[in-house]
Amino acid sequence: MTNKREQSQAKRSFIPRLLKGLVWCGMILSWYIIIAIFVDMPSEHKLRHSTDNLQSEYEALSARYDELDGVLSNIEERDVNVSRKLFESNPYDLGAIDTRNQYLLQEELIGMSNEMLMARLKQDMEGVAHTLDKFSKSYDALRYAIESDTTARKNIPAIQPINNKQLTLLAAGKKPLINPFHRIEREHHGIDYLIPEGTPIFATADGTIESLSDQISSRGKAIVVDHGNGYKTSYGHLSKIRVKKGDKVKRGDIIALSGNSGLSFAPHLHYEVIFNNTRVDPIHYFFMELSPEEYKRIKQIALSSMQSFD
Incomplete structure (x- = not known):
């Protein structure tokens, strides 16, 4: 009997101890959860502080990037205008990407920490800002030189x-096109305007009439104007010429009427721009009357042409 009584008492005393132990375990677990959620450990505090700093730096760099992007867009626009004024092609695309260098750069950046990446980004952006500043000053000086030299511009x-x-009259661009007489693709050295006979033809810049061609040549009646600065312009398949060799002309003067003379498939004007004895794309030389949007449109029209008219 005594043994049974002792066993019963032992069981009754064990249950409270078990409950008390469970309560303590629950309290300890609760405190751990509270500390884990609401209290930063030193390492976590350091990490959070570092993240906050990175966020602030990122926002500052993002604002700087937007600023540089605006400057770059402005420089690209001025670059296009200057290049179209002076050269026969558009400028180098500043947005072009060297894929090989980009791959090597990605490999290099993979092993960097966030701090190193931010430092690298900041350094690169400062370098870009310095380069853009030099570009901007260079273009300002070049633009001033162009605008101050009125004779050269004329x-x-x-x-x-x-x-x-x-912009609906352009029919053929400067590129390889199907020749209407030989039915094979040949280089077309100028642009063709499909226009009725008798349409007024303008001198596109100040200059001197260098030569006149007669009806017998493949160009038919044609005019070459020497602009005295390496530039010449040629106008072919005319019906009537209104100038003489040696005459001085100004931009916008009517020098002829269009026609269908020479080796011509239909009434049209064949127009060429020659710079330093090389035929260049005339479309790059419409900048005085075309907006950037109109330039893009007429360029697309020229690129979509398939056949010349001479």
Whole structure:
């Protein structure tokens, strides 16, 4: 009996101890959870502080990037205008990416910590800012030189040789096209405007009439104007010439009427721009009368052409 009584008492005393132990375990677990959620450990505090700093630096760099992007867009626009004024092609694309260098850069960046990446980004952006500043000053100086030299500007072809405000009269661009007579692809050295006979033809810059061609040549009746600065312009397949060799002309003067003379598939004007004895794309020389949007449009029209008219 005594043994049974002792066993019963032992069981009754064990249950409270078990409950008390469970309560303590629950309290300890609760405190641990509270500390884990609401209290930063030193390492976590350091990490959180580092993250906050990185966020602040990122926001500052993001604002700086937007600023540099605006500067770059402005420089690219000025670059296009200057290049189209002076050269026969568009400028180098500043957005072009060297994929090989990009791959090597990615490999290099993979092993960097966040702090190192932010430092690298900040350094690169400062370098870009310095480069953009030099570009901007260079373009400002170049623009001033161009605008101050009015004589040079007057002698650079800068308008279309006909009235083509709607941009609908351009029929063939400067590129390899199907020749209408030989039915094979041949290099087309200028641009063709599909216009009725008798349409007024304008000198596209100040200059001197260098030569006149007669009806017998493949170009038919044609005019070459020497602008005295390495530039010449040629106008072919005319019906009537209104100038003489040696005459001085100004931009916008009517020098001829269009026609269908020479080796011509249909009434049209064949127009060329020559710079230092090399035929260049005349479309790059319409900057005085075309907006950037109109330039893109007429460039696409030229690229979509398939056949020349001479």
